[in-house]
Every structure is written in C-alpha cells, then in structure tokens.
C-alpha cells in the first residue's frame with residue numbers, strides 16, 4: 311500500500327524530468343551546432359587548411375545568393391526534382407504492380423523467382439553503362455537509373471506486405487461474396503498491405519535521392535552536374551551550397567511523406 | 580415445411596502432416612425456411628466449421644448441401660464470425676456497409692442502411708470511429724450490424740453474444756428475436772449457453788463427440804414472448820448437459 315502511494319508523485323517527477331531533459335537536449339544540440347560552425351569557420355582562417363579546399367561557412371550565403379540570382383540554382387533544382395519525381399513514380403508504380411502480383415499469385419512468384427534472384431543483387435549504379443548506351447547522357451538515362459533502384463525496394467516491400475495479409479481478413483471478403491481477384495485486391499489486400507508498402511516507399515524516397523545525384527554526376531543536368539562543375543572550378547563554396555540544398559530538399563520531401571503516411575494510416579492504433 | 584438449407588451426410592476432415600482428422604461425420608440437417616435454430620456443443624466439436632462450410636469458407640470432404648434461397652442476391656447468407664473481424668482501415672459505418680458494396684446502391688443509400696443497422700445494435704453514435712477505438716463487445720456488435728445490413732435470407736451466427744455483458748446480451752437477444760419475427764429470416768445460431776439457446780430458438784440441435792455428430796434435436800414450443808427461465812424445458816437442458824460432457828455438468832451445478 312505504501313508503495314502505491316509513493317509511486318504516484320514519483321511518476322509525476324519523472325515526467326517533469328523528461329520535459330526538462332528534452333529542453334536540455336535541444337540546448338546541447340544548438341550549442342553543438344554553434345561550436346561546429348565556429349570550428350569550421352576558424353580552421354581555414356588559421357591557415358590549418360587551404361580556404362579553397364575547405365570554405366568557411368561565412369562565405370556560403372553570398373555564394374548561394376549569386377547562384378540564385380543567376381538562375382542556375384533554380385534550374386538545377388527544377389531539373390533534379392524532375393528526374394527524381396518521374397524516376398520515383400515510375401519505379402514505385404512498377405514495384406507496386408509486380409510486388410502485388412507476385413504476392414497474390416504463386417504462379418507469378420514462381421515464374422519470376424530466378425529472374426529476381428539474378429537481377430536483384432546488381433546495384434542501381436551498375437546500370438549506368440547501359441543507361442548511357444541506350445539513352446545517351448540525358449534525362450531518360452537519369453530517370454532509368456533512379457527508377458531501377460526504387461523498383462527493387464518497393465517490389466520487395468509490396469510483395470512481403472501482400473503475402474503477410476491475414477487470412478482472416480480475406481475470409482471476410484469471401485464470406486460477403488467478394489471472391490473475384492480484383493475485389494479481394496481492392497477491398498482487402500491493398501488496404502491491408504498499405505502500411506508495408508509505405509515503409510518501402512519511404513526507403514525508396516531516400517535511395518532515389520542518392521541516385522539522382524549519382525546519375526547527374528555523369529553529366530545529366532541538375533544538382534549533381536552543377537556541383538561537379540563548381541568543384542572543377544574550385545568554387546568550393548558553391549559545392550557546399552549544393553550539398554546543403556540536397557540535404558534541405560531531402561529533409562523536406564521526407565517530412566512531407568511522413569505527414570502523408572500518418573494521414574493515410576490514421577486508422578492505426 | 581420447405582427447407583432453405585438441406586445438409587445430407589456432410590463430412591469434413593482436416594488434412595494435417597499427412598494424417599486426416601475427421602471433424603464432422605455424416606451430418607444430416609434440414610433447416611426450414613424462417614426457422615430459428617440454435618446449435619450447441621462442446622468446444623472443438625465443429626460448430627464453427629459447420630458454419631464455415633455453409634458460407635463456403637471451407638469445403639466438405641463428402642456429402643452435399645442444397646441451398647434453396649430465392650432472393651437472387653449475390654450473397655443470400657451472412658456470417659457473424661466468432662471473432663469480430665472488422666477491417667481496421669474502415670470507420671465503423673464503412674465496416675457495416677462492406678457487404679452492401681457492389682449491390683447497385685448509391686453511397687448515401689449504403690450509409691443510411693448501415694446507420695439503421697448500427698441503430699439496431701445501439702452503436703449509431705460510434706459510426707465514425709475506427710475499430711481500434713472500440714471495446715471488444717462493441718466490435719462484436721458492429722460485426723452483427725455488418726451482417727444485418729445486407730438483409731440476408733439466412734443469418735449464420737457464431738457465438739455472437741458470448742463477449743457481452745448480461746444486460747447488453749439480453750437486449751440484443753430480444754432485438755434479434757424481434758428482427759427475426761419481423762423479417763422472417765432463417766437464423767442458425769451457435770452458442771455454448773443452453774439457456775440462451777432455449778430462450779431464442781425453435782429448435783436446439785446438439786453436436787457432440789469427436790468427430791462431431793448430430794447428437795440430439797429438440798423442439799422448443801414455448802410460446803413467445805418467452806421468459807428467461809428454462810423451467811418448462813428441463814428435459815432439454817438435461818439432455819444437452821448430458822451431451823456436453825462431465826465438465827459442463829459441473830459448470831451447470833455451480834450456476
């Protein structure tokens with residue numbers, strides 16, 4: 311009995327301590343960032359590093375501003391987002407279609423088993439030579455490389471998610487007379503598999519972003535290409551501008567996706 | 580009397596690791612149109628399996644089932660599962676409309692029929708909740724509404740009230756009897772509870788043994804409205820208890 315009485319205020323203090331800890335964590339994070347920027351600024355100024363090889367943070371806003379004014383930043387971002395969106399949509403769509411089909415049908419799964427086993431381990435970037443031979447160094451090649459990486463991730467996510475839908479739920483559709491494959495698919499399999507498919511899509515979102523940069527480094531117009539141009543001119547501030555641009559865009563896309571995911575899965579406990 | 584379901588020497592065996600387990604053994608049962616039949620039997624005797632065969636979720640190993648439904652509905656039977664089995668991604672009202680989809684009704688008509696069904700089970704206020712926000716008993720009532728909404732000719736009910744408190748259960752029992760008398764549906768009602776069977780049904784069918792066989796078939800002629808005392812049917816209670824086995828007898832004595 312005494313234990314019970316004692317534990318109530320103890321829990322209240324614990325929750326107070328938790329919010330205090332959160333505040334402290336935020337403080338430390340800000341301080342850490344500040345120290346990082348400071349060291350970054352000071353190291354090249356002290357001559358410990360050639361400022362050309364490592365530009366300090368203070369020069370970056372100016373570099374960003376002039377890049378923005380010239381229109382180069384906007385067109386690079388636009389072009390990269392274009393590759394990204396098309397490649398992602400294409401890879402995701404095909405991944406969902408084939409993943410769901412092989413998840414629903416034993417026959418489809420068995421027929422594709424060996425093809426999957428051979429093609430799956432080939433990294434997306436290993437397709438660059440063929441992408442260039444087939445399409446040349448252009449948008450299509452970039453889209454192709456992005457789509458391949460996305461395809462595999464989404465394919466396996468969708469396949470696994472459909473395979474693990476509970477039989478009990480499929481029986482509900484059967485019991486109410488929805489026994490044709492498309493009824494099962496739309497009424498039970500897709501909604502039940504959605505959480506798993508979304509997890510795959512989120513992984514693909516990050517993967518595709520890396521593929522964008524890689525494809526563009528080979529010369530397709532976009533962030534990656536602009537970054538390479540800047541580096542060959544030793545405009546290292548500009549390289550940093552583009553690195554931060556990539557981080558910011560990815561962060562934005564990922565947060566938007568998570569918001570969408572939470573809304574779609576609002577039925578989950 | 581014309582029968583709506585005719586079961587002739589139905590047997591069902593499960594194949595497991597190479598050996599067969601017979602669960603139902605040459606069952607014969609004629610279900611008259613409009614009857615209210617309770618099926619009682621010990622746990623594991625094959626009651627759920629029988630309902631699953633009738634609705635087409637399991638295949639009989641032998642024997643035949645003749646359905647003489649005439650509503651021309653896509654699905655003239657509806658099953659209330661022993662577990663609620665709501666679809667977690669649909670709100671309560673959309674779970675109830677599930678069986679109405681593909682029946683040529685507009686969205687608004689489906690919704691209004693579903694709300695009617697929810698009103699019957701007393702959950703119309705929770706229409707817009709998600710299933711995970713319901714209690715176990717509420718989920719079971721939504722599952723009942725989902726079956727009622729399709730207005731089936733035959734309702735198969737697998738212990739639909741066993742998870743409910745006594746007051747709610749009695750309310751729903753009376754509601755079920757009212758719907759049954761109003762609509763002339765045929766109801767096949769599986770239960771463990773002898774008193775419930777006698778209160779609700781015209782006929783109490785006992786499954787017993789392993790494999791499950793038809794062990795007894797009692798008519799309950801008590802006029803309606805009935806009282807909840809099983810006094811007039813002491814012979815039925817005794818017979819059912821005998822078939823349910825020794826443990827059930829002890830349970831019965833303790834009540």
Ligand SMILES: Nc1ncnc2c1ncn2[C@@H]1O[C@H](COP(=O)(O)OP(=O)(O)OP(=O)(O)O)[C@@H](O)[C@H]1O
Nearest residue numbers: 593595602620621622623624625626627628629661
């Ligand atoms: N898929 C299956 N494979 C093998 N055996 C099964 C399967 N489903 C059920 N059984 C067995 O069949 C028997 C009958 O099961 P059933 O679910 O019909 O029992 P029940 O009478 O509904 O029992 P309860 O009152 O506990 O719900 C049980 O012994 C069970 O173990």
Ligand SMILES: [Mg+2]
Nearest residue numbers: 626627661737
């Ligand atoms: Mg059962």
